[in-house]
Amino acid sequence: MLGGTTRDRQAERREATQLEILDAAWSMAREAGLAEITLRGVAERVGMRAPSLYTHFGSKHAIYDAMFGQAWAECLTQFESLRDQVPEDAREALRFIARSFFDFAVSDLPRHQLMNLRTIPGFTPSAHNYAPAVATLDLAREIFIRHGITAQEDLDLFTALVGGLVDSQHANDPGGDRWARLLDRAIDMLADDLGLP
Amino acid sequence: MLGGTTRDRQAERREATQLEILDAAWSMAREAGLAEITLRGVAERVGMRAPSLYTHFGSKHAIYDAMFGQAWAECLTQFESLRDQVPEDAREALRFIARSFFDFAVSDLPRHQLMNLRTIPGFTPSAHNYAPAVATLDLAREIFIRHGITAQEDLDLFTALVGGLVDSQHANDPGGDRWARLLDRAIDMLADDLGLP
DNA sequence: GTCTATACACCGATAGAC
DNA sequence: GTCTATCGGTGTATAGAC
Structure with missing residues (x-):
């Protein structure tokens, strides 16, 4: 079904973005320290603005x-x-x-x-x-x-x-x-x- | 000597204020958690404004x-x-x-x-x-x-x-x-x- | 010397336009 | 889904009042 495929595609894309964000967070943690993670820093690493992260994480x-x-x-x-x-x-x-x-x-x-x-x-x-x-x-x-x-x-x-x-x-x-x-x-x-x- | 006495008085007063600040910090740590200490919170407990703390601690x-x-x-x-x-x-x-x-x-x-x-x-x-x-x-x-x-x-x-x-x-x-x-x-x-x- | 008021840069988070 | 704009909060630097 086309609708189903589309939904899967979107879900996949969404999950991929979330993983990308988490990878960026790990990378920043290893560079600056776990507690020094900032949303602006993570966002920059994935090419976003900080508020956009809230689409993926609450x-x-x-x-x-x-x-x-x-x-x-x-x-x-x-x-x-x-x-x-x-x-x-x-x-x-x-x-x-x-x-x-x-x-x-x-x-x-x-x-x-x-x-x-x-x-x-x-x-x-x-x-x-x-x-x-x-x-x-x-x-x-x-x-x-x-x-x-x-x-x-x-x-x-x-x-x-x-x-x-x-x-x-x-x-x-x-x-x-x-x-x-x-x-x-x-x-x-x-x-x-x-x-x- | 009077100068010496005055200096001692001031030093005593200064030390007392520092202890007061530290007590306030401990009190706030026990209430809110160690990491949740804020300068404004500590200052309020000792009846000061936050920047005034910098007179006593760098x-x-x-x-x-x-x-x-x-x-x-x-x-x-x-x-x-x-x-x-x-x-x-x-x-x-x-x-x-x-x-x-x-x-x-x-x-x-x-x-x-x-x-x-x-x-x-x-x-x-x-x-x-x-x-x-x-x-x-x-x-x-x-x-x-x-x-x-x-x-x-x-x-x-x-x-x-x-x-x-x-x-x-x-x-x-x-x-x-x-x-x-x-x-x-x-x-x-x-x-x-x-x-x- | 002690304290204050003001200001700044940064933070996490929210609202709303596109 | 991502943006811009903005809010209230933080630590802190500075200038100046007393």
Whole structure:
């Protein structure tokens, strides 16, 4: 049907423009910092005026929100692709997951700030864009359970431990490896606590 | 000498006004959030106009900077007063320090954000106001050494561990104790790793 | 020295013309 | 869908009153 095709075309075009805007926002975040994004700056990068962005996003926070969803979706995709590579041995599995998450978080500061820190004043992710974050944690939980680690407290301790190392690395030795070097040791510490062989 | 007295009076008055401004800023931070401080809001609380604040602080960041110094000085003072209460036993000592820091960090969100997170866009503490932070860490290091823990990596792991729990608590269960309950266990984990009895 | 009034450049957001 | 014009807000520079 012609009407249907037209509508699809328009929807595609619209989605493409939204992606273009988000790409511009990421680019500006990486250049100037996550919090330094401005609508005028983003608009300029896509060849628009600032108010035109409101055709595609209801507010600046809505742009952050969409970026939040993108980032966690990216993380989820990576974890799903790594799913079959998780070692059989529980201790090795913990190390593998921890290293994967650590590297992902450390490799992109603005992305990590948006995903895991509350660095944008007043921003809270919507339920819709929070979903891939939940899915990622669920996936981690599933892998943990598969390796016999079932207590929520154990997963909580794991996330706090890895998160603490990531934040320390970013805050106190950006670009270095002072805390990255401690990751395996930290995980072994936890594995011992869990009674893993 | 009269000139000296006058100068002292003026200096005292000036310092008092500065403290008044900082108190107003803390009050506004606790009401509206750390990042939501505005110069006009702070000025109104002390009965001034916004530009008048520039008589006492060179910029908004300079106010954040002074607050940063206050917060860490507060932390240092508390740790110094606790110094003689640190248990002899190394494991108990670790628990004690960890709990002290955890409680201090969790009891005041805006203060913790300013001290430990980089939540204010573009803000970096000056060397002068960073000093009490260094002194606090030095004090912690000294206590660690007194208990036979001398490696920098051990202290790094300790700070990352406690920091990770604090951040998780603030971000995922504010006002609760989901990660607070894991603190002793986490410290025991580390103590075991260090070969402590 | 302290404070004020004024002004400026920038921000996110809205209204309405095309 | 994109534009121009504009609004209320911000931090801050400056000139001048007391």
